[in-house]
Amino acid sequence: MSLNLKYLIAARYVRSPKSHSVINIISAVSIVAMAVPVAAIILLLSIFNGLETMALENLKSVDSDLVVSPRAGTTFSVEALPRSLFEGAEGIARYSYTLEQSALAEMGERRTVVRVKGVDESYTSVVPLARNLILGDFTLSDEQGHRVVAAHGAMQDLGALRSTVVGENMRLYAINRARISTLVPVGGYTRRDMAVAGIYSIDEDNRSLLVTSLAAAQELFNYNGRASAVEIKADEGISVENLAQAVQQAVGEEFEVRTREERNSIYRLMALEKWGVFGIAVVVMIIASLSIVGTLVMVIIDKRHDVQTLRTMGARSDFVRGIFIAEGRVMALLSLALGLVLGAGLALGQQHFGFVGIDSTTLSVSVYPVEVHLTDVVLTVVAYVAVSLIVVNLTVRAVMRENI
Numbered sequence: 300m301s302l303n304l305k306y307l308i309a310a311r312y313v314r315s316p317k318s319h320s321v322i323n324i325i326s327a328v329s330i331v332a333m334a335v336p337v338a339a340i341i342l343l344l345s346i347f348n349g350l351e352t353m354a355l356e357n358l359k360s361v362d363s364d365l366v367v368s369p370r371a372g373t374t375f376s377v378e379a380l381p382r383s384l385f386e387g388a389e390g391i392a393r394y395s396y397t398l399e400q401s402a403l404a405e406m407g408e409r410r411t412v413v414r415v416k417g418v419d420e421s422y423t424s425v426v427p428l429a430r431n432l433i434l435g436d437f438t439l440s441d442e443q444g445h446r447v448v449a450a451h452g453a454m455q456d457l458g459a460l461r462s463t464v465v466g467e468n469m470r471l472y473a474i475n476r477a478r479i480s481t482l483v484p485v486g487g488y489t490r491r492d493m494a495v496a497g498i499y500s501i502d503e504d505n506r507s508l509l510v511t512s513l514a515a516a517q518e519l520f521n522y523n524g525r526a527s528a529v530e531i532k533a534d535e536g537i538s539v540e541n542l543a544q545a546v547q548q549a550v551g552e553e554f555e556v557r558t559r560e561e562r563n564s565i566y567r568l569m570a571l572e573k574w575g576v577f578g579i580a581v582v583v584m585i586i587a588s589l590s591i592v593g594t595l596v597m598v599i600i601d602k603r604h605d606v607q608t609l610r611t612m613g614a615r616s617d618f619v620r621g622i623f624i625a626e627g628r629v630m631a632l633l634s635l636a637l638g639l640v641l642g643a644g645l646a647l648g649q650q651h652f653g654f655v656g657i658d659s660t661t662l663s664v665s666v667y668p669v670e671v672h673l674t675d676v677v678l679t680v681v682a683y684v685a686v687s688l689i690v691v692n693l694t695v696r697a698v699m700r701e702n703i
Contacts (some may be wrong), residue, residue, distance in 0.1 A: 316652040319497020325597065330634045336584040337638025337683055338645070343580060345646040346571040349668030354565055356629045361505050362559045363395075363425050363530035364539050365546060370555050372435040374398065375523040384549055385529065387449040390542040395422040396526040398516040404457060404509065411456035413507045415447075415471060425532040428499060428510065435465040435497025444514035446496035448470075452506025454498055468492045471509075473519045484647055491519050581682050588690040595627050596696050627691030635683055639676070646671045 326538040343649055353438055367675075369375045377396060398417040418439070423429050429437040447469055454460040459467070475489045493511060501508075515522050533542050541557050548557040560566045646669050649655055653666030 317447065325590075326594050326630065329594040330630055330637065331635035332587045332590040333584075333631065333683075333687070334588050334638035336580055337635060338642030340577065340580040340584070340679045340682075341639070341642030341671070341676060342646050342669075343576050344573065344679070345650070345669045346667070346669035347569065347576070348672055348675070349650070351566070351569050351573075352670055353668045354561075354569065357501070358559060358563055358565075360427055360431050361501050361508075362562065364533040364559060365543055365556055366530040366562060367529040367531070367546065367550055367556050368527065369553050370553060373400070374527050375554075376525055377526050380526075380529055380550060380554070383621060385531065389550070390534050390537045390545065391531055393532045394422045395419050395425045395530050396513060397422065397527070397528050397530055398513055398520065398526045399520060400473065400516070400520045400522075402509075402519065404453060405470040405472070406457040406467070409456070409458045411640060412544075413449075413453050413471075413509050413521065415509050415511060415516055416433045416475070417511055417513040417519075419513045422510075422530070425530050429503075430495050431499040431501050433500045434462060435495070438496045439510065439512040440515065443494070445491070445493050445512050446557055447493040448497045448516075449495060449512045450506050450508045451500045452497055453509060454495075456507070458683060459495075460498070464495050465496055465497065469495055469509075471519055473521075475521055483629045489519055491515065491520060491604065513668055539593060577678075581686070583685060585686055586688075588686055591627060591630055591687070591690060592694045594630070595623060595691065623695045624691055627695060628687070631683075631687035631691065635680065635687075638683075639680070640677075644673060 382394075385391055396419050399414060402413055402415045404413045423437060428448075433451065433697055435448070439448065450467070451460060454464065457469075459469075469492070471491050471493065473489050473491075493515065513526070517525065531542075531546065533539050543556045543558050547554075552557065563685065649667060649669040650671060655667045656665055657667055
């Protein structure tokens with residue numbers, strides 16, 4: 300009963316006019332000031348969630364779920380990892396042997412350094428790179444010979460980013476490791492001409508990647524019967540981390556198995572940035588809570604006569620202190636509700652209706668990506684409640700000890 304009475308009196312103090320109208324204005328401003336950081340945290344965390352999902356979707360177009368590569372050196376004999384290790388293994392949907400090395404590409408009078416990636420016939424079922432084609436098709440070999448599918452960045456560097464380029468020859472040069480000589484370097488390279496089959500558009504990190512058949516890459520780099528990695532696509536619903544552990548046990552310690560997240564530092568950077576922003580926002584929340592401190596001080600001083608009346612009626616100091624603590628909590632609750640409605644409303648509105656667009660030709664989305672996660676909302680509420688409870692309790696106890 301005592302607790303309910305405290306909150307009833309506190310609620311009346313919050314909504315009733317004060318002896319000085321400026322206190323009412325300051326109280327309203329304090330509630331809004333505490334609500335803004337709550338809304339900002341929810342909105343910022345939702346934006347980071349959207350950016351992380353967008354980055355993941357972009358990487359899925361060029362990166363497989365798992366990659367098995369040698370711990371020492373850059374290539375290995377295909378016989379060292381026979382297909383029997385992966386064929387029909389639990390959790391593995393598809394797999395592909397790949398060979399990736401640097402080379403020099405030439406078209407006309409233009410040259411540029413590229414990464415040539417040879418892949419076998421299963422690659423497109425492991426990595427859906429073909430869905431990023433903007434020109435031509437994903438044909439890596441036919442009766443006329445080997446072909447190459449090039450990233451738009453490489454074609455741009457070669458001055459061949461045009462609609463008529465499909466079918467034109469690209470000349471690739473690579474070091475011939477069987478004949479290389481530091482004394483007589485002439486002839487120490489391999490040259491192959493391949494027709495351009497298509498162009499794909501992908502992120503800047505893969506702007507110079509050329510894809511051809513595994514056989515063509517083995518010939519170009521003089522790596523017959525060798526590969527640089529086995530790329531694996533996991534079954535739907537399978538934990539990629541658990542599958543990585545199982546594959547690691549199967550291939551042995553001479554090989555390293557890494558997930559997409561482990562190969563790309565962007566995930567770790569985005570996570571650090573997200574929680575760094577959250578920490579800064581909490582600091583802003585603490586600073587904003589000082590507005591409630593000032594409001595409570597003025598309200599306590601304004602209600603001195605009421606305090607004396609309550610004490611005359613037999614109210615103890617703990618009861619009176621509890622009233623003002625309850626008032627601070629009611630104000631904090633109003634700020635929290637306002638902040639949640641504002642932040643979640645803006646984030647959900649952007650998520651479903653896309654009010655804010657992105658004017659970019661390099662991204663796969665046209666609106667700013669936002670995703671609201673319940674865990675972020677709960678974490679924001681917990682941080683806010685902790686901050687507000689500490690600030691309110693310390694303020695009321697200090698002010699009443701000094702002034703009443």
